[in-house]
Amino acid sequence: MAILTAAVVLVGILCVIDLLLSFGIIRRLREQNEALQLVQQQQTAGLDDDIALPAGSAVGAFAATTVGGTELTNVDIIGSPLLIGFFSPNCEPCKERMPQFIEYATRFNGRVIAVASGSVEETTDMVARLGEVGDVLVEPNEEAPVHKAFGAKGYPAMCLVGDDGVVQASGWEMAALPVPAAL
Template structure:
């Protein structure tokens, strides 16, 4: 019993130290983060291809869309931040009318998120952008998606120019698009 109590105490102390260090370091490190300038944004990495399915169950690959700028967004219907940004994505996709491809990838896990739940949400909201369903988690694994929503901006040459974790505003969506056009 004493060993177990010491273990819990040690874990609690370690957690307090970790939180304290993060509270001290975060403000110092966040000051160094800056918006990329033109030279920095010219540094890109090649996209990673993946396969998902469309609403009809057809396999679709990201490479099918290379040649146009792409906004690649990972989301789920249970995710409040995802839901909050989707109206802006849909409005901008309509405004750009095919100049930029919007690929909204539903992170289907078969339990919390199913293809049916995603389809129902899209239909209820009346969104018109293309939705792919990552039923085998191929896209999630290849892009290392660990939080939702996550968005990548890919230029017409297939290079990832920038990205964002978390919901983004319409202003930031337009900034990302500007970087890939």
């Protein structure tokens, strides 16, 4: 009978320990869930910010030289619709959206400029691909003149600019731009 009593007490102690561990796990899961919700809210808040100049904004002044050696200024973009995209070789969404940008650019009736952000060595492949559809600029970072003129604060960023130099649409996804047939 003593063995049976000891076994019941041992099982009872094991159940209490298991219950305490379960409460600890539940508490940790709740903490992790709250932390995850906070991160998601911060990311969503960041997406609400414009990644480039919003529609209705005038493009700022800039001067740059394309990879092909052509001088380009904000005055040069007036008179024809412009599609401009900002990409970085270290950006996974850029790798996903660059083919969409290239396809959009082939159907676009206007000037196309692509800005590759990084060193010449890092952007070689990107420059070659984007060079098939338009002029390409290489700028080191978001503090460079063309980035500032278009208010590009992240990657990828795309802008559709009217022939008057005013942004018509911008965003980090191609869905932010109107369908090319409607242009």
